[in-house]
Amino acid sequence: APPATLSADQLDWQPWGEDRPADALCRGRYVMPAYRIGAGQTPSQVRSSSDSAGYGSSGETILNGDVVLRRGNQQVEAPQVSVNQDRTNAHVSGPLAWRANGALVRGDSADIALNSDAAQVDSAHYVFHSQHSRGDAQSLARLKDGRYQLREASFTTCDPQSSLWRLIGSNVVLDRENGYGTATNARLEIEDIPVFYWPWLSFPLDDRRHTGALWPLISYGSSDGLDYSQPIYLNLAPNYDATLTPRYIQNRGAMLGGEFRYLFGTDKGAIAGAYLGSDEGGDNPGGDDSHKDQDRWYINYTHSGRFSERTRYDLKYGAASDGDYFDDFGQSFDEIDTDYLERLARLDYQGDVWHLQGRARGFQKMDYPLADDDKPFYELPALLAQARWDQSSGTYEEWNSTATYFWRDIDRNDVPLRESATGSRIHFAPAVGYRGDNSWGFFEPRAELWYSQYDLDYGNRNEASLDGRDESPSVAAPVLSVDSGLIFERDFSAFDSRWRQTLEPRLYYAYVPERDQDDMPVFDTNPQSYSWNRLWSPYRFTGSDRIGDVNKLSYGVSSRFLEDATGRERLKLSLGQSRYFDDREVNDNDPSKNYDDPNSQYYYNDHREYSPAVAQVDWQLTRRWSARYAMLYDTERGRTEQNSTYLRYRDPGGSIVNLGYRWEVQGFDPAGDSKDRLGYNRNEYDLSFAWKATAGVSLIGRYLYDETNSRALEKLAGVQFNDCCYGVEVAWREWIDDDDSANTIVDDETKRGIFLRFIFKGLGGIGQDPDPYFSEAVPGYQPGTF
Amino acid sequence: CGFQLRGYQDAALPFSTLAVQSRDGGGPRDYAYKSVVDTLEGTNVAIDSNAPLTLNLGSESFSEHELTFGDVGSQEREVTYTLPWSVQRSEDGAYLADQQTVEATGTYTTSTDRLLSRDNQRNDLERQLREEASHQLIERLQALDTTAVSDESLSRQTR
């Protein structure tokens, strides 16, 4: 076992006085004292100071009495030192202190090379000042290449007085330069009680490598019972490493996960995966979506590279055994939330004028069971070309084109007619326009030709239902628009500062004639819901399978309040609406939307004379408080269609509080098929916060309440306790899983999960990477500050 | 009520030439640099590497999070764009504005049914936020006290 630890004052330890920084977690720090004598003229020259000095009988130099030897940035203090004749080695005896490259080593005796950085110290006690780490060893050797080799050694980052945890190994190698260490028959002791044992162990020494790829993840889930996984980190080379993760799940069995990462020049990538043979079925092995006796696995490969500054390529391949995989095996809320895996091969070229891209892409949606009509199309391939030419006169030309082959592995008779085809689509959208821009306003007429040509294959779809459907439909339609606006301004003073207020009226006209597109498939198109941006855009759909007819005039006004002194925009108010002169005929031919039934919201949206009035407020109240408000109000029916209010508090220290309210009438968002459209009015209150209570304790929480169905959609509570050398994080979450059926809450189920995370600082940086889900759930949360 | 059309001089910037440095190198994929330069040239400022003032652009960053919960139907996601910047006097490097940022926030709606068009939607929103941030940067540059640069008042303490 390693020798007993020395007292703090022997380890260059300086406890904090009143100079203690606010966020300090440790009770002090290690400070390297100044050198006692100056260095020599040349790096290889050795200087000494001692009570006496002289040459021994065989030409060695003997120094006695409080000897201080200095070579370059190394310094040795000891009662007696003898330097051999050819000055390659100094033998040091008596209690010595050796300081070099940010480390202090005390010991009983030592042999220190003078022509290299090598050294050998017996019964050593070492301190790495900058990494706030220390330890003891029967013998410590510093090798020529700068690594430290220790026998019967200990390692910890806890303050000298604390023995909270330390890692003990019979043969420990610390490679500070590459930031990792290895140990044989290693064990972790907590308050001197052995807790974990590894026959062989490689561990990251700082967060340059894979943080936390060392520490177990323990969780308890309602469906799986105890879930324990133990990552084993393999640092194979400076630019690639691997982590193997054996994992035991009480109700499912044992599984093996792994990840391999690499970085070569500008190319980098990673492949991760896991495999469980014959699942034991989870909590209800008989249940319909239990995967009893099935093999469960997933694989996710990503690679990004660069041929040149302009030409980049990406490769991705994600696949899983079934759509429930991440719900069952996700080890963080973010993983559980995975709703699709992407497969991609993409080549992207960014020229000065042209932007070209060729890609093959597909997705596996993580839903189980996955209905055929829910499966996204593959693009095998998609070729895109975009360009814009700007003339000095203000006129510009644009080119936009895509050529795509869409394919799906489905039974064509199982899906609606409009989704049953596969095939290719050529889409062109050349445009020409003029943009007149000056200080008091702008004026932009624009004309675009929208052209799509299909070549469809309905395969074994039964003939009757096709009833003469055109298999190579095409459409050509002009998209004409004129955008114009004025900018008025005035100065005024209020709240004892000078302000500048702008008043920006805007007028926009768009016209697209009606074109019959009923025979056209729906590959990547969805109707858009109303929004501020949609007021000023001629398009009613995303994607390129539909060009919606429209004949509308949009009018609006914005007013911005700017601080004269700094030019910061403190408040922005906007109001706008569209007036439709004709009904909208083109739609996405979704029978479930009853476009012909006057009582349907979708019928109403295509026949209303006015779009909802849109009001928006963006207000930076103070440095820390900000508010955003948006409302869409139906002036014809006199009701609010959507309204959202957010109040945010941001503290420089990193603490955050968010308050939110959201209202959305049923049918407001026409996208998706019937199963995915909200079946009730959304009426939600959202409170989320991340609070740094003290330097050591931070809390995180979210409470999302669904007023319409009077239930909590999500409750999240987490506490992270941080101390000098360790941290513990407990996160508990209860949430509603809607099983991807938004139109009814009957099939919703409540899920719970609790995650416990150990963080042993300095040994693999800060535990597991903080769960990316927290940044999703708590807007503004940056993991770094907690 | 005091409003008049914004005159040319109201919108003009207190300098006619400006050098622009970008941490991402101003290459073909440095979209922040391109957007800021286009907007500057739109307000008749010439980009000239030995202008008396240098605008330094940091790396642009997007942060995104969900506004609506889970995968209930479609999700509205909020994207916040941040562009750090600073202005220095070219000759002696004195900072007229240091460690500043401009921000723009927007939302887009997506769902697991719109995976194919999700990228285009997000790219359009990114372009729009970048443009908005560039215009905000112009407003901030307009408020810059650059009198310190003119020769006769070089000794003035720069802000």
Next chain:
Amino acid sequence: LPSDASKPIHISADKLNLDDKAGTAVYTGNVDMTQGTMLLKANRVDIQRGNNGNVSRVTAIGQGERAYLEQKPNPQDSKVQGWGDKVIYHADTRRVELIGNAKLIQSPDTFNGAYVEYFLDRRQVNARGGKPSSSDSSDQRVEMTLNPQNSQSQ
């Protein structure tokens, strides 16, 4: 060189006064003494002769500037140089003592300290801090500069 001891001694100085009875000659005023490769310079040099007439002890004392001694221990070695407030050369033991503010350069090393003892024909050196003879009151320590064997510096 080892043969130095048998070489004749030449001395030049501003003044000489003999004290035959004690058998010592006292030279004062930038004294130069040479014997083979050994050179001694100081403000005052006392030479004592044994009763057989040979030189038994040479004591050199520097005022203001320290006394200086140099010698080539053997042909292939570079010369050894020593300074001290007082330098005493013992002919019989071929031993030199540098006392007070002593400095010895014996390539490749340098010794600084209160007292340095050096044997002319072998590389044996002993240096000590201890009570200083000169005015400096602090406990003077021995400072050494060791250079790796191969380098020819100094």
